[in-house]
Amino acid sequence: MQRVNTEEILDSSACPPLEVAASLEDLCRINRWFGGVATTRSLIERVAAKTGQKHFSLLEVASGLGEVPSLAAQRLARKGISLEITDLDRFASHLRHGHRALVADALALPFRDGSFDMVSCSLFAHHLDPAQLAAFAAEATRVSRRAVLINDLIRHPLHLLLVYAGFPLMRSDVSRADGVASVRRAYTPEEMRKILSQSFPGKIEVSRHYLFRMGVILWK
Secondary structure, three states: OOOOOOHHHOOOOOEEEOHHHHHHHHHHHHHHHHHHHHHHHHHHHHHHHHOOOEEEEEEEOOOOOOHHHHHHHHHHHHHHOOOEEEEOOOOHHHHHOOOOOEEEEOOOOOOOOEEEEEEEEEEOHHHHOOOHHHHHHHHHHHHHHEEEEEEOOOOHHHHHHHHHHOOOHOOOOHHHHHHHHHHHHHHOOOHHHHHHHOOOOOOOOEEEEEEEEEEEEEOO
16 A cells, blocks of 8 residues: 555644534544554653653644643553643644643754653654654654654555544544545554654664554654
8 A cells, every 4th residue: 555645634724613623523532542542651651661760741743632642641640650741733723722832843843952851743743754754753852852752653454444434433524534644644664664764863663553553762
């Protein structure tokens, strides 16, 4: 299955506010039910186990409503791991009120070197072409002290079929169209490792997770 880089509707500033809200809520449910939160939680647990650290500052890039790190933090608290989360998104309309959040460009993060223990993203990497993905990895690595975490989809024909089968669970037509586009433009774990290794000299861990999710850790 070849990668097809099709623009997603939610990435457009022309997407109507009500459709934005409905699609973001769909994404929250998808992340809760189908491995998104669990993947991020697993990656953070891996960093905690390796470093021995129990409290982390975390920048969530392209955060949307920020539910993935927020729910992961709730579950990690039971294991004594705490997170101080900052959300960042390109659109103010994607951010949830009441969260510590700002609007900025993921490829030009407005922070000093080593500002956060970890920089994380969920369902963002597949939006980037290979050159942009390498640039994001470099920028995220610059801003992090410990690791960069990438939680994303795996491109696979069966995954595409599962998206079509899940249409009844989605309340927004934007979610249905973008769900198909997301799988088609996602990377395989092998592609992800190859792209990142060309620009990142450190250790890269790539893991597979529930329902065609991949997790990547770029270690500082």
